[in-house]
Amino acid sequence: MLETVFFNLFAGLSVLSGMGVVLARNTMHSVMFLIFCFFNAAGLFFLLDAEFIGIIMILIYVGAVMVLFTFVVMMLEINTARMREGFLQYLPLGGLVAIVLLVEFISAAVSGVFSSGAMATADHLPQSVNNTVEIGQVLYTKYLLGFEIAALILLVALIGAIVLTLRTRKDAKYQKIAAQVGVRKEDRMRKVRM
Amino acid sequence: MSGWDMAAQAGIWALEILAITVPVALGVAYITYFERRVIGWVQVRKGCNRVGWAGLLQPLADGLKLVLKETIIPTTANKYLFIAAPIISLMPALVAFAVVPFGETTLFGLWDVMHVMNISNLNVGLLYIMAISSLSIYGVLMAGWASNSKYPFIGAMRATCQMISYEVSMGFGLVTVMMLAGSLNLADIVHAQQGGLLHWYMIPLFPMLIVYFISGCAETARTPFDLVETEELVSGYYTEYSGMWFATFSLAEYAAMILISLMTSILFLGGWYAPIPALDFIPGTVWLLGKTAFLIFVFIWFRATFPRYRYDQMMRLGWKVFLPWTLAWIAVVGIFIYTPGLDSIINFWMPWR
Known part of the structure; x- marks a missing residue:
């Protein structure tokens, strides 16, 4: 019972904050709503016994x-x-997308796929099962190839981002910190005989 | 579970939360006193010694002063976020304490087995601490942005760059601890270091101890990394804050400092175990808090000793020095664990293997 209450709390708040993201006038408020939305999504993961994914959700996102x-x-x-300028111009296309999505949601909801008997329900795992260990064991054996490919793609993206932004400007003054740190007394001081 | 059981459980939780937050708040008050006295001694002067015996009532007088001051909201500020910012920065600093184990107890023989003294014995405790402490950026960012003024904005920018940079090397440093302990549970990490000084992770992971502690220093924006709140920025992101809200920011900062010290003692300095097993008759909590107090002293010692980093030097330290160090040390530990012959050395610190 308590679980249902918490599910409704997290789900409801994430929907509300998702609406806040779209509807807020101030972009900064939208960002804050999005953060709140992620928190509630993490809460939903916790309810599903997926504490590792929940925590990672907060840590990464x-x-x-x-x-x-x-x-x-x-x-x-x-x-x-200026942001509100082209409202009427984009209204037909945006409205069409919204109506299509609404129809899809409603037809999915009444199709019976989400009825209480049709979904696979699992009991909660005992406390001794460590989610993190289980994920690690599957990830590094069964799904190792996919994991390595994902890592490679990320590495390529990382190097690409660095290459795109790397440019040495001739007119800017750079400091060589290694030279600054490695300086000795003799380099800077000169004994003068008076 | 009946309603009464749930009520009793809620009451116990409330008491546990109070038992941590009240000492943290008091600890923060007296760390400010301790800090002023220690810096005074380092600089050959007295420090505060007027209010009460040896100045011991000074924190209370300061607190009273801050409460009585008028709190001002600038007219151009974004009011909601301006008020929310101090709360957003204080919350993660206190919430992170939920998984910190303060020792083990049988409650004077009442229980048969040892219980770990923390609010929640989370399986992913270490990740939880990392996740929650990464949230403290938002308070700073909000404060800087909502003030709608130049200096807080620059301060918030600097704070964000600094915290993001040092979080990376901090996280990688902790990976080595996870590799040796084989667990993310903080109590398990301490248990893996049982058996005296030589079993503590500061021996195999000494570079990581240095990286973690200095990164913690940068995360909490303490001197020598206090570019966030320097004089040229008129105290950075909290320029516009006054009275109690200002106090909330410094409460969050000092609570974060206590947390970093606690975590360093738990992860690298053997947690609640004594350096020599013969000294274990002294309660573990005393050892843990003693180590923490020493590390807090080191924080203050840093502040009194080192000049402030230049911005580019600070970035260099984070990205070009600490990050390669931690990555290299992960490789070193990994090679040691999986090379036949070498693993007998590292197994000394991995009793669970």
Whole structure:
């Protein structure tokens, strides 16, 4: 019973905060709503006994990705009047997408796939089962190839990002810190005989 | 579970939470006193010694002063986020204490087995600490942005860059601890270090101890990494804050400092175990808090000793020195664990294998 209450709490709050992301006038408020939404999603993972994924969700999405989001949004100069300019122009297309999505949701909800008998339900795992260990054992044996490919793709993206931003400017003054740290007394001081 | 059981459980939890937050708040108050006295001694002066005996009532006087001060909201500030920012920065600092094990007890023989003294004995405790402490950035970012003023904004920018940079090497440093302990549970990590000084992780992971502690220093923006709140920024992201809200920020900062010290003692300095097993008759909590107190002293010692880093030097230290160190040490530990012959050396620190 308590679980249902918490599920409804987390799910409801994540839907509400998701709406907040879209509806908030202020971009910064949208970002805060998105962070709150991630927290509630993490709560849903905890209810599913997936504590590792829940924590990683907070660590990666909230702790790293959203910080960079916030960072960029903070430095944007947003003119709200100009943002609302083309509202009527985009309304037909946006409305069409919204209606299609609504129809899809409703038809999925009434199709019976999500009825209480049709879904696979599992009991909670005992406390001795360690989610992190289980994930590690599967990830490094059964799914090793996929895991390594994902790692390679990330590495390529990382190097690509560095290559794209790496440019040595001739007119800027750089400091060679190794030379600064390695300086000795003799290099800087000169004895003068008076 | 009946309603009464649930009520009793909720009451116990409330008491446990109070038993941690109240000492943390008091500890913060007296760390500020301790800090002023120690820096005074380092600089050959007295420090605060006027209010009460040897100045011991000084923190209370400071607290009273801050409560009575007027809190001002700048007219151009974003009001909701301006008020939310101190709370957002204090919350993670306190919430992280939920998984910190303060020792083991049988409650004076009442229980048959040892119980770990923490609110929640989480399987992913170490990840939880990392996740929660990465949230403290938001308070700073919000404060800087919502103040709608130049210096807080620059301070918040600097704080974010600094915290993100040092979190990376901090996290990688902790990976080596996970490799040796084979667990993310903080109590298990301490148990793996049982048996005296030589079993502590500071022996095989000494570079990581240095990286973790200095990164912690940078995370909490303490001197020598206090570019976030320097004089040229008129105390950075909290320039516009006054009175109690200002106090909330410093409460969060000092609570984070206590947390880093506690975590360093738990992860590298054997947690609640004595350096010599013969000294284990002294309660483990005393040992843990003693180690923590020493590390807090080191924090203050740093502050009194080192000049502030230049910004590019700080970035270099994080990315070009600490990150390669930690990555190399992960490789070293991994090679030791899986090379036949070498694994007999590392097995000394891996009793669970």
